[in-house]
Every structure is written in structure tokens, then in C-alpha cells.
Amino acid sequence: MEKLKPCPFCGGNAIFHTKSNNSPHYSAGFSFEVECEDCDMKLPERYEINLSLIEDGKINVLNDKRLEAIKKWNHRCGAN
Numbered sequence: 067m068e069k070l071k072p073c074p075f076c077g078g079n080a081i082f083h084t085k086s087n088n089s090p091h092y093s094a095g096f097s098f099e100v101e102c103e104d105c106d107m108k109l110p111e112r113y114e115i116n117l118s119l120i121e122d123g124k125i126n127v128l129n130d131k132r133l134e135a136i137k138k139w140n141h142r143c144g145a146n
């Protein structure tokens with residue numbers, strides 16, 4: 067997976083910040099934002115990831131917006 071580039075404004079470390087736990091009964095879901103640790107600049111949208119445990123013991127990814135969030139963040143970096 068691509069990595070988050072440093073913050074376009076201050077060069078700080080960009081992070082996935084979990085905002086809430088949206089877990090329905092048989093899966094785990096989180097909504098998160100991408101933001102800068104140092105200056106608190108963040109993407110305006112919230113993104114989601116949902117996971118479940120399947121019968122063979124693996125984690126099944128039902129919905130994963132991490133890449134979309136990374137692309138959005140990195141595009142913003144490139145525009146500056």
C-alpha cells in the first residue's frame with residue numbers, strides 16, 4: 067500500500083486518526099480521518115474501513131477506504 071506523504075504545509079507526519087467505532091454485530095468498522103500530527107491540517111472527508119473474521123480465521127476486508135484517503139492526501143501534497 068502507498069504511504070501517506072508528509073504534510074504539505076508543515077512537513078509534519080501524516081496519520082490515520084480513528085474517529086469512531088462503527089462496528090455492527092459481526093464485523094468491526096471504524097471511521098477515520100487523515101491528518102497532520104503537527105499542525106492538525108486534515109482532509110475534509112471521513113473514510114471508513116470494515117473488517118470481519120471469517121471461518122478459516124483470516125480477516126476479511128469488507129470495505130477499505132484507506133487507499134482512497136491516501137490518494138486524496140498525497141494528491142493534495144502534490145498540488146502544493
Ligand SMILES: [Zn+2]
Pocket residue numbers: 073074075076077078102103104105106107
Ligand atoms: Zn502539518
